[in-house]
Amino acid sequence: MPKRRIWLLVPAALWLAGCARIPDSYAPPMQRKPLTDPSQESTGQFIQMNAPDAPVHIVRDISPAVEGNGWRWVYQRPELKFTLTSTEGLRFLMDYTVPEVTFKDTGPIQIAITINGHLLDTIHVTKSGDQRFEKPVPAEWLQIGTENHVVAEVDKFWIPPNGDVRLGFVLLCAGFVR
């Protein structure tokens, strides 16, 4: 082979390398089962803050740590999510505490409860201690087959003297009851 033509082999070899091992086609793979079972997501319609699956229900602004006998601090705009099997005749229930130590600094606070974007009520908390909120929820606000989001927005915060978090109140449990 003439010397000049030998050099043509270099780009030819590179071209061949570039064409290597590209598959032509594949058969359909194993078919996954359809995801239709809401229980797979494991959110229920009511949750205690010390339950093992509480984190599943927490969307934001609730402390990941369980304190004392099973409560959690909530921050600025705590949000929970729930899965419902029906929407008729449900009431939203929330057990919570405004501790003396925070109330002393903040004074009366307001908690706005919103369900799927609808304002259910604004709670005016005028004393410290354990409290319960309970109110019927219009069925048309709720959904089956997807998550229902509940937000409890606080208007005042308490910042611990040695901390930098804004604490709202103490949450024990929340959810929908019949």
Added chain:
Amino acid sequence: MPQAFYILFGAVFTAVTAIALGKLLLRGLGLKFYRAEEHLFSFVTGSACLSFLVFLLSAAQLARKGVFLALGILVIAVAIRRGAHHPAGESQPPLPRSWRIIGAIIFTAFTVLYLSNAMAPEMSPDGSSYHLGIVARYLREHGFSRITTNMYANLSQGVEMLFLFAFAFGRHSAAAMVHFSFLVALPLLMLAYGKRFGFPKAGAAAAFFFFASPVVGIDGISAYVDVATACNLFTIFFLLQIWDKERKFALVPLIGLLAGFSYAIKYTAAVAIPYAAIFLLWKMIRAREPWLRAMLVFTGCALLLVVPWVAKNWIILGNPFSPFFNKYFPNPYVLISFEKEYTESMRHYPGLKSYGEIPLEVTIRGAILGGFLGPLFLLAPLGLAALRWREGRQLLLAAAVFGSTYFANIGTRFLISPLPFVALAMAIVLTQVKGIALALMLVHAFASWPPYIKIYSKSAAWRLEKMRPKQALRIESEDSFLNFRWAPYVAARFVEKNVPEGGKVLAMNQIADAYTSREILVCYQSALNCKLMDILWSGSNEGMRATWQLTFDFPEQKLRRLRVVQTAQGASDLWSIAEFRVFDGGKELPRLPDWRLRARPNPWDVQMAFDNSPVTRWRSWETLSPGMYMEVEFGKPVAVDCVRLDCSHDQYQARVRLDGQLESGEWKTLAAGPKATDVPEPFGLRRAAVAELKLRGIHHLMLWDSDYSADEFRTNTGAWGMTLVGERAGARLYRFN
């Protein structure tokens, strides 16, 4: 203390084996140099040879401590038997007394500083993750294995082969000490160059300018490869200059070997091959000397050290130059989109507003570009005055050539390769005025000494902090030291303790892989890892969920094939399809085994659009271009009246049409565009994503608290079907239930 002994043994044994190999090679070629040059050239050329031998042993699955010990003893024994340990050359004249005294003091101080840090536990970001992580894996597996999940294993690893040799005896710090040996050798080479070419004081000054540079110091004591690269490049330059004067043919194979070794050390250093080739060719043609034989010898020797790395990648990955050039060598292991983003990110470091900031950043500040050279190098433009001298012109040419790849990665350490040449050019100019160079050496020494650095540099700059004799001698144990200083180490040890042997951990960012035997799949380090993270994010990221349905309705007809063609051009989006469903009369056709599925580009993942999983999707992994397609061939004509694509919204600019192949074989467009609808997000996406990862053999996820979406996994752990194993130093390890 025994650990310190093993570290020293591993490093010294590696260096002595390299020197013995180099001496045998120089003797075999009949080359004579000055005494110091002979030792140094032996070390560098012997390192290239030892690296090559370790490569062969690794390819033969013989990477074992016993084999390395036998090889080293054999090489040293043969070298002694042949008298190679007796230097053949003469000594060069010494420097003036004042230079020797000042030089001895400041060089000794920095050598002790560097030695104590090199021997201390290895905690450099890249050294403790991929440089030594891959080395440790090679040793565990006794050689090369088919690593397709870490692009760093695709890079040439010439110096890592030396690390592997040392690591077998002294683990991580022994490997770092091997790099430190190049840090010692290079200034000595610069001094030897200065002495040979009539600039002894400039050689000494430049050697110190380089040696004391803060980024050179911390890089050279870490298990990195930049200083070794610079040492190899300078040796090539030095040998070329000697060849130019003496025209000894025996130098050509040596230069060829080292040029090939440049590629073996680092892709960007491959520029040494054309540099040396053109230098040799130009000089021979100008002198009207025969050049063909010399060039064939040069090329052959260079290829000897280049081809193994090219072949390794070609065999394992189908791309000889992986992780680059994936467009020309398509493969399922490195994504084209990733390569583009990666090369872009290397050119634009976050925090750097413009390239105009680079001079101050690389000389004084050091926080954004990872270290700094020292304020002395603000005087680098003075080096241009060295153009007056022939040597100066050669040095500046080499600096330009070896610095030409800098803008491929603008990190400060990528200036280490041209730095010796710049330092020599500066020193040649500065030594023209009596006392200036010595004074600047002292100023540079103070400015580069750790406690004084804080005065002018940014605190986040990558640099040495202090001497570490206790840690070097392991008076404080490695575990104790690293536990309190190196979060990636803590995370790695936590993984080692909590993930079963053989387990794989998906991660968003790297940890200190070198300290765990479990495989860490960092999301950006390979196509597979990237796709695993894409599946995971599909479970939580709204834009990535398959809630956007594109439906093509058309009159029922019998078709052989259906093809969805993407028609938009150039936007930054990637095209993707989560599910490709075919209907007739309102019923979805079952996907039969004789269907054939095709996609271009990325043919390898087409099954992800036909697996009935909403969390897996085929993606183009290239930005939109007309003609991308996905196709299903039915095997026989099938009645069809509708096609539905389940897609995610993160591809706003994609446009599709549907083509079909009729019974006659003719193609026609069935629908120019789809009807788009949004559907509610299905339940259980998170768990489905985790199930997909488990199907692929992944059972753990590690996230730093600062990682993207880390909060999502922290707050919804149960919803994902994961359990938090624990948190250490800001990293959380999750186990899939």
